[in-house]
Amino acid sequence: MLELKHVHKSYALGGSSLFRKPMVKVADDICLTLEQGTCLGLVGESGSGKSTLGKMILGLEKPDAGEIWFEGSNMLALSKSERMRMRRQIQTVFQDCYSSLNPRWPAYESIREPLANFEKLGAGEEKRAVQELLVAVGLQPEDMTKYPHQFSGGQLQRISIARAIALKPKLVVLDEAVSSLDVLIQHQILQLLAELKRQFKLSYLFISHDLMAVRSISDQVAVMSSGRIVETVSAKEPLSSMKHPVSRQLLASILPTHPRERRVSSPAAFSAV
Numbered sequence: 388m389l390e391l392k393h394v395h396k397s398y399a400l401g402g403s404s405l406f407r408k409p410m411v412k413v414a415d416d417i418c419l420t421l422e423q424g425t426c427l428g429l430v431g432e433s434g435s436g437k438s439t440l441g442k443m444i445l446g447l448e449k450p451d452a453g454e455i456w457f458e459g460s461n462m463l464a465l466s467k468s469e470r471m472r473m474r475r476q477i478q479t480v481f482q483d484c485y486s487s488l489n490p491r492w493p494a495y496e497s498i499r500e501p502l503a504n505f506e507k508l509g510a511g512e513e514k515r516a517v518q519e520l521l522v523a524v525g526l527q528p529e530d531m532t533k534y535p536h537q538f539s540g541g542q543l544q545r546i547s548i549a550r551a552i553a554l555k556p557k558l559v560v561l562d563e564a565v566s567s568l569d570v571l572i573q574h575q576i577l578q579l580l581a582e583l584k585r586q587f588k589l590s591y592l593f594i595s596h597d598l599m600a601v602r603s604i605s606d607q608v609a610v611m612s613s614g615r616i617v618e619t620v621s622a623k624e625p626l627s628s629m630k631h632p633v634s635r636q637l638l639a640s641i642l643p644t645h646p647r648e649r650r651v652s653s654p655a656a657f658s659a660v
């Protein structure tokens with residue numbers, strides 16, 4: 388469904404040089420494949436280029452080189468109108484639901500906006516669609532009149548998800564979508580995402596620095612470091628199958644749940660997980 392072929396992207400670093408600013412590579416020959424109906428997890432340390440990769444897939448950033456194929460089309464070679472048509476198939480949920488939802492809009496407006504932009508529904512149909520979406524994400528139809536400040540963080544993220552799936556996209560890029568939530572709510576949202584994936588036949592790119600959250604929802608896990616994919620493993624494989632030093636560092640940062648076991652800090656300690 389989605390294939391990235393040798394994607395490169397660099398940003399100019401700020402600096403005093405008048406002539407040539409130093410560049411930082413945030414995508415360095417990225418090759419990735421995401422099969423339909425599956426979830427690809429993208430994990431890596433802060434600044435490794437995960438969000439930039441997500442933005443390139445969403446068309447919010449342009450690669451310097453390489454190809455992004457989605458449903459058989461090279462996204463970078465499409466005309467503007469073809470790109471718009473394709474764009475509705477790829478939606479996103481960001482980490483910060485407080486700034487991604489308009490505080491002056493009730494939930495109804497936030498969820499309705501993509502429908503109003505892309506589909507010409509009558510007022511009654513639109514209202515029914517919004518109510519169905521609210522129910523699909525575990526909220527009540529009556530919640531459509533509430534404003535963002537009247538929801539909890541977890542409920543707001545459910546509204547962001549309802550908005551993202553309103554157009555029945557094929558792919559959803561979830562960038563740190565559960566990272567700001569406490570562990571219990573994280574678990575509930577991950578369960579909801581898994582259920583919606585089945586119900587609406589979605590595919591996900593799930594970006595996070597949290598390896599365990601990534602593994603719990605993904606089929607494949609790609610590890611990113613300094614703009615490169617350093618390792619891709621099946622999420623069904625035990626943690627010990629992650630061999631790259633960067634993956635081992637990510638593993639070492641996970642604390643075992645029992646305090647007595649937390650004394651062990653060496654990556655080797657995870658070979659038994």
Ligand SMILES: Nc1ncnc2c1ncn2[C@@H]1O[C@H](COP(=O)(O)OP(=O)(O)OP(=O)(O)O)[C@@H](O)[C@H]1O
Binds near residue numbers: 413434
């Ligand atoms: N628009 C931009 N202009 C210049 N540099 C940028 C821009 N966007 C990102 N960067 C730089 O690119 C690098 C990768 O950023 P990115 O946001 O993709 O990382 P990330 O892996 O998502 O990190 P995090 O886990 O903290 O969200 C960082 O060094 C960042 O400062």
Ligand SMILES: [Mg+2]
Binds near residue numbers: 563
């Ligand atoms: Mg990021």
